[in-house]
Amino acid sequence: MPGCEHRLPLYLRALVSAERCILCHEGATQGRDIVCPACEEKLERESSWICPKCGAKIRDCICMTEEMEEAGVSAYVKLFPYLSDGSLTSDRLLYRLKLKKDRMLASRECACLSVNLHFALRALKIKPEDCLVTYIPRTRKRVIESGTDQGFELCRAMAKILNCDRAPLISRVPGTVVQKTLDAAERLQNAEDAFDVKNADLLCGRCVIIIDDLVTSGATMSGCASLLLKAGASHVFCASLSHTVGRTAPYFSPDGESEPFS
Ligand SMILES: [Zn+2]
Ligand SMILES: [Zn+2]
Numbered sequence: 537m538p539g540c541e542h543r544l545p546l547y548l549r550a551l552v553s554a555e556r557c558i559l560c561h562e563g564a565t566q567g568r569d570i571v572c573p574a575c576e577e578k579l580e581r582e583s584s585w586i587c588p589k590c591g592a593k594i595r596d597c598i599c600m601t602e603e604m605e606e607a608g609v610s611a612y613v614k615l616f617p618y619l620s621d622g623s624l625t626s627d628r629l630l631y632r633l634k635l636k637k638d639r640m641l642a643s644r645e646c647a648c649l650s651v652n653l654h655f656a657l658r659a660l661k662i663k664p665e666d667c668l669v670t671y672i673p674r675t676r677k678r679v680i681e682s683g684t685d686q687g688f689e690l691c692r693a694m695a696k697i698l699n700c701d702r703a704p705l706i707s708r709v710p711g712t713v714v715q716k717t718l719d720a721a722e723r724l725q726n727a728e729d730a731f732d733v734k735n736a737d738l739l740c741g742r743c744v745i746i747i748d749d750l751v752t753s754g755a756t757m758s759g760c761a762s763l764l765l766k767a768g769a770s771h772v773f774c775a776s777l778s779h780t781v782g783r784t785a786p787y788f789s790p791d792g793e794s795e796p797f798s
Pocket of ligand 1: 557558559560562571572573574575
């Protein structure tokens, strides 16, 4: 059949080069992006959920959990609400980071997260380049299972975006109870005991940013922040991609997609 030999290679080439969205695996991406326009729009809407405490969009909110305030954290920035039913597009983003070493996705989301972080740092006259970024390490078992530590990937990406240093400052104390098996009050009490500070000589007098993919009660983050402040950090800022919606974090969708948490 004349013509087929020309059309076939073109068709195959198109198939090979058609990049699928890493979140929905359906939509085609544009240019060098890894997320399709439809998912991008959903992410934009999800980061526009409202914080009832300050009235700002979640991506502009710096409200802290009660434990973070007690620990002496300076501000807490986040991008997305998290619902445990996995119904949000941003939930897929977290799963992807948890299961795959995806540096492009990590740096893409850290760039969004850094916008509000810049404002929060500037409010306290702290230069981003003087900060030190760190993360809460997964258990060794988790890292072996998934082949990655999303906290580490986010830490690396954020330090690059802020043009500042990064260091592993937190280590797990072996044998302590896994945080999610405890209730909120127990978690806070347990958090400081479950972690240790390492490389303490690096953090003296420095502003430290702790980054994680997800904050639920904030007890783990607060426990680590408290340890870093006691070890000599001048300030601690917390940052996470998502924050679990609940009684202490009652974010709601402004267009009625979700009811305010009651
Ligand atoms: Zn998509
Ligand atoms: Zn707020």
